[in-house]
Amino acid sequence: MSKRISFSLHARRQIREREIPEELINKVLPHPAQIIDSYGNRKIAQDMVRHKGEKFLLRIVFEEIDKELKVVTVYLTTRVEKYWRK
Numbered sequence: 280m281s282k283r284i285s286f287s288l289h290a291r292r293q294i295r296e297r298e299i300p301e302e303l304i305n306k307v308l309p310h311p312a313q314i315i316d317s318y319g320n321r322k323i324a325q326d327m328v329r330h331k332g333e334k335f336l337l338r339i340v341f342e343e344i345d346k347e348l349k350v351v352t353v354y355l356t357t358r359v360e361k362y363w364r365k
Contacts, residue, residue: 282348285291290350297354299337303328304353307337313364321351325362328353336362 284285284305286294294301310364311324335355342349355364 281309282343282346284348284350286350287352290352293352299330299353299355299363303330303337303340304350308339308341308348308350315364327359328355333357338362355362 284330287332288294293299308324312326313324315323315325317323317325319342321340321342324341328335328337330337335357336359337353337355339353340351342351
């Protein structure tokens with residue numbers, strides 16, 4: 280994916296509140312380990328990342344609109360087994 284990444288206001292708020300570095304999102308979204316279909320036209324890009332010395336699953340909910348990937352929300356979780364698709 281070589282599309283422009285943009286962020287909803289909600290995503291910006293969540294990134295700030297959850298202290299998720301935007302660099303992690305910009306690294307994972309173009310080349311995630313997995314992309315999962317979500318509801319509507321949304322998808323979830325996810326990959327394992329290191330943040331503050333710990334391993335997390337970074338989940339990025341996004342919509343693909345023409346030449347843009349619009350991030351709807353983003354979060355880190357340790358519950359890999361719940362979300363990882365085999």
